[in-house]
Amino acid sequence: MSEQTVYLRLGPFTAALTTPFAEVVEELKQLYPASFFQDRAEFADFHVALLPGKGMHRHLRKQARFLIDGQEHFKPLPADQALALVEWGLNYAIAGLAHHYLIVHAAAVEKNGRVAILPGSPGAGKSTLTAGLIHRGWRLLSDELALIRRHDGKVVPLARPVNLKNQSIDLMRRFAPGAVFSAPAFDTVKGTVALMRAPEESLARVDEAAPPGWIVFPQWRQGDPARLSPFSRPAGLVEIAHNSMNYSLHGEDGFELLAGIFADSFCYRFSYGDLNEAASAMNALAAA
């Protein structure tokens, strides 16, 4: 297997990925537009590598390792999970290195010039809601890491493939029949995972940051009607701070940045059980 290096655009960043896994490069080409994919770049923010396993394990089952600047931060995974490993590894690299942004573990989608920040613990339905909204008129800024610019509080797009898990994969195939999906990876630590390509419009507008207008904490529960309930800004701010990768690094500036965002935004809890209903409720919110 001969190694190749490709340069991948991730919002404001460029990642240089070196790998001998040609099939992973081909899958990435399906998930990112051609303009995001280069053979050469003058500068790369992250130098990452996807390499085969080493040691005795590699003889038992083909493995993949992910390295950031030559350092291996994760245990190897089965090679058929290599694409998921790349996406998770890139998130890890951004969260660990891009401290000139306030980084919140949250999705971010935009409509009518305002961003809805959607924090959510695992299982809350954040990625599913995001995937649904971006096929009902919202622009994808991020499905995993909201990058908040420090000098003006705007959210910077990090439009990348959306991570879907388990039953959300088939749900989204039905909800957005025209969407492009990767092959599913089975038996990962998160169950079955697949990536859904970001809509063209979101990718075309990847340089357009936008100000937050809503902080929405989603919670999926089977059978729940879609309901937005006003939520305390102080409680929401503390929850966002806990969901941030680097809030503590920013100290008082981080607090003032979040306080400014909450002062200019509406804050809600959002329970939903049906994606169509959820999209209608969010569209009504954006239109109000």
Place this chain on the structure above:
Amino acid sequence: MNAALSSPDMAAAEGETWRVAGQARWRLWEDEAVVYNGRTGDTHHLADFAAWVFAALCRSPASAAGLARESLASVELRSGETPEAAITRTLDLLRRLTLIEKTRPETER
């Protein structure tokens, strides 16, 4: 002094005045407060009576007895405590979080 505010603790505390600590940054929204403590790096959400006490100290430094008197007219206590007990407990909580501090008496300045 109001008879209800004549406990020994209150009398002893009458001369002590509390203020928001210099390292605190805060926002008051919807009868609640969110406070960043620059000394510890912690961010706190204050609700109910604690938020009322903190907001009162944001307006101006005050003694425990003064806060207890003000609370009678301004806020309903749901815990069943007397105003003095609630103020003492809340000031102690905010002091332990280093969100408030005593002002220095004139003689120490």
